[in-house]
Amino acid sequence: MPKINESFQPKNELNGEVGIVGFGPAGMFAALRALELGLKPIIFERGKDVRSRRRDLAILNKESIVNPESNYCIGEGGAGTYSDGKLYTRSKKRGDVQRTLEWFVQFGAEDDILVDAHPHIGTNKLPQIIVAMREAILENGGEVHFESKITDFFSENGKITGLEINGKEKRNFENVILATGHSARDIFDLIHKKGWQLNAKSFALGVRIEHPQELIDKIQYHGRVNDDFIPPASYSLVTQVNGRGVYSFCMCPGGIVAPCATAEGEVVTNGWSPSKRNNPFANSGIVVSISPDDLEDKSPFACLNFQKEVEQKCWEMAGKEQKVPAQRLLDFIEGKQSKDLPISSYQPGMTSLDLNEVLPKIISDNLxxxxxxxxxxxxxxxxxxxxxxxPESRTSSPIQVPRGKDLQHPDVKGLYPCAEGAGYAGGIISAAIDGMKCVDEIVKKEYFYYFYKKNR
Ligand SMILES: Cc1cc2nc3c(=O)[nH]c(=O)nc-3n(C[C@H](O)[C@H](O)[C@H](O)COP(=O)(O)OP(=O)(O)OC[C@H]3O[C@@H](n4cnc5c(N)ncnc54)[C@H](O)[C@@H]3O)c2cc1C
Incomplete structure (x- = not known):
C-alpha cells in the first residue's frame, strides 16, 4: 500500500478568519489548508450540496431545464464534482501534487491514485469524497454556507472589508479568496463595475467528439479489444494549424457527453466518466486556441463575448433547448449536413446541422x-x-483577474483571485494547489511569525 506522507492535520485552535468564495476544488483545498495553518475558513457557495445538486442534473438531462444556481459547474465541489476526476496535471511542483493526491486518499479515494501515471477517480466516487472533505471542514471549526451567492464586495482605501451575500447580508473580512470558477460571469461583471482590473485571456473552443470505445481500443491496442486486462483506451492529440494550437482536451474513455450550460439560452458540452469507464463511448474535446489578438473587440470581455456568442448561436440553431448541434465527422469535413446521426451519450438530444455554418470560420476551418x-x-x-x-467552450477562463507576486489583486488588497476562474489553474489538481497557495500567502502576510516559526 502506498504510504501517505502529508496527511491533513488541522490545528486545534483557530485564530483569524478567511472568507472563501466558491466551494470547488480551489475553495475546498483552501479551506483544508486554512485549518492546518490555524485560520477559520468561512465558505460561501452559491449552489447546493452534492445530493440536492444531483436532482437538478437529472432535470437538466431529462427535461432540458438549466438551473443557473445548480448545474454541472455550480454547486458543492464546483465543476470538479461531476467531472471525470482525472487527476493529471501539468503542474511542475511534484510535492504539491503529491500532497493533493494524498488528501484525496485520506478523504476516501483509492490509494492507487498515488502511484498511477494517469490517476482517475470517476464521477460516481467524487461526491462522497467531497462530502467527507466538507465534514472535516465543519468538524474542525470551518463554516460552509450553501445557496449563498456573493453579490457584492465592500472595500475601503483599496482594501477589502467584506462580502455581500444574496443581496442582503454583509460579513466583514480582511482576506477573501475568490475561487468562483470560469463560469461565474456575474463576478467578472461585478469586478469590472467596481473599476478593478480584468484582462482578456486566451482560451480554446471547439467541439466534443464521440467515437465507439471499441474503435478507439482497436486503434490504440492494434486490434486487441474486449480484453479484461487492459483498460479502455484513451488518446491525446495535438497539432499546429497555421501557427495555432488545436488539441484534444479532457478525453474521457468509457464516458458520457454532458450538458454543461450554466444559464438558459446557451448550449455547452463537456465530458465525464465513471470509475470503471465502462460506457460504450469515448469522448474528447477537440479545441482551437483563441487569443485576444484574434478578435476585433479589444475590451477585457473580448474572449468571453466570443465564447457567449458561440454558445448562444448553438442554442438558437439547435432548437432553443438543451439539444446540441451535431454532425458526423466526415460530413463535417465535406461540409454537408448529416442525413442521420449515430447514437450519442448526450442525453438531452442532438439536432443535425452543418457545424461549418454554426461555428465561427476561425474554429471550423482550423478544426x-x-x-x-x-x-x-x-x-x-x-x-x-x-x-x-x-460547442466545447468552457475549457478555461476567457478572462484573467490579475494578481501581484503576493497573489493579491493590484487594485484591492486582501482580495486573492484564485484558480481557474481567475486564470491561474486548469483542472482539479492545479485549482486545489492554487487554493492552498493563496492561504499560504495570507498566513505569510498576516501571521508572519506564527507561520514561519510553527509551520516550517
Ligand atoms: C463535466 C466536467 C468534467 C471535467 N473533468 C475534469 C477532469 O477529469 N479532470 C480535471 O482536472 N478537471 C476536469 N474538469 C475541470 C475541473 O472541474 C475544473 O478545472 C475545476 O473544478 C476548477 O476548480 P475551481 O475551484 O477553480 O472552480 P470551480 O470548480 O468552477 O468552482 C467554483 C465554485 O464557485 C461557485 N461560485 C461561483 N460564483 C459564486 C458566487 N458569486 N458566490 C458564491 N459561489 C460562487 C460555483 O458555484 C462553483 O461551485 C471538468 C469540468 C467539467 C464541467
Missing part, C-alpha cells in the same frame, strides 16, 4: 485541418461513426 492531421496519426479516427457536438 477541419486538425482532424485530417489526427487521422494521419491515428488510423481510423476519421470515420462517420464519430459524431461531433458543438
Amino acid at each position: 477541419k485541418e486538425a482532424f485530417l492531421s489526427f487521422g494521419e496519426k491515428m488510423k481510423d479516427f476519421m470515420t462517420n461513426e464519430a459524431v461531433i457536438h458543438a
Whole structure:
C-alpha cells in the first residue's frame, strides 16, 4: 500500500478568519489548508450540496431545464464534482501534487491514485469524497454556507472589508479568496463595475467528439479489444494549424457527453466518466486556441463575448433547448449536413446541422485541418461513426483577474483571485494547489511569525 506522507492535520485552535468564495476544488483545498495553518475558513457557495445538486442534473438531462444556481459547474465541489476526476496535471511542483493526491486518499479515494501515471477517480466516487472533505471542514471549526451567492464586495482605501451575500447580508473580512470558477460571469461583471482590473485571456473552443470505445481500443491496442486486462483506451492529440494550437482536451474513455450550460439560452458540452469507464463511448474535446489578438473587440470581455456568442448561436440553431448541434465527422469535413446521426451519450438530444455554418470560420476551418492531421496519426479516427457536438467552450477562463507576486489583486488588497476562474489553474489538481497557495500567502502576510516559526 502506498504510504501517505502529508496527511491533513488541522490545528486545534483557530485564530483569524478567511472568507472563501466558491466551494470547488480551489475553495475546498483552501479551506483544508486554512485549518492546518490555524485560520477559520468561512465558505460561501452559491449552489447546493452534492445530493440536492444531483436532482437538478437529472432535470437538466431529462427535461432540458438549466438551473443557473445548480448545474454541472455550480454547486458543492464546483465543476470538479461531476467531472471525470482525472487527476493529471501539468503542474511542475511534484510535492504539491503529491500532497493533493494524498488528501484525496485520506478523504476516501483509492490509494492507487498515488502511484498511477494517469490517476482517475470517476464521477460516481467524487461526491462522497467531497462530502467527507466538507465534514472535516465543519468538524474542525470551518463554516460552509450553501445557496449563498456573493453579490457584492465592500472595500475601503483599496482594501477589502467584506462580502455581500444574496443581496442582503454583509460579513466583514480582511482576506477573501475568490475561487468562483470560469463560469461565474456575474463576478467578472461585478469586478469590472467596481473599476478593478480584468484582462482578456486566451482560451480554446471547439467541439466534443464521440467515437465507439471499441474503435478507439482497436486503434490504440492494434486490434486487441474486449480484453479484461487492459483498460479502455484513451488518446491525446495535438497539432499546429497555421501557427495555432488545436488539441484534444479532457478525453474521457468509457464516458458520457454532458450538458454543461450554466444559464438558459446557451448550449455547452463537456465530458465525464465513471470509475470503471465502462460506457460504450469515448469522448474528447477537440479545441482551437483563441487569443485576444484574434478578435476585433479589444475590451477585457473580448474572449468571453466570443465564447457567449458561440454558445448562444448553438442554442438558437439547435432548437432553443438543451439539444446540441451535431454532425458526423466526415460530413463535417465535406461540409454537408448529416442525413442521420449515430447514437450519442448526450442525453438531452442532438439536432443535425452543418457545424461549418454554426461555428465561427476561425474554429471550423482550423478544426477541419486538425482532424485530417489526427487521422494521419491515428488510423481510423476519421470515420462517420464519430459524431461531433458543438460547442466545447468552457475549457478555461476567457478572462484573467490579475494578481501581484503576493497573489493579491493590484487594485484591492486582501482580495486573492484564485484558480481557474481567475486564470491561474486548469483542472482539479492545479485549482486545489492554487487554493492552498493563496492561504499560504495570507498566513505569510498576516501571521508572519506564527507561520514561519510553527509551520516550517
Ligand atoms: C463535466 C466536467 C468534467 C471535467 N473533468 C475534469 C477532469 O477529469 N479532470 C480535471 O482536472 N478537471 C476536469 N474538469 C475541470 C475541473 O472541474 C475544473 O478545472 C475545476 O473544478 C476548477 O476548480 P475551481 O475551484 O477553480 O472552480 P470551480 O470548480 O468552477 O468552482 C467554483 C465554485 O464557485 C461557485 N461560485 C461561483 N460564483 C459564486 C458566487 N458569486 N458566490 C458564491 N459561489 C460562487 C460555483 O458555484 C462553483 O461551485 C471538468 C469540468 C467539467 C464541467
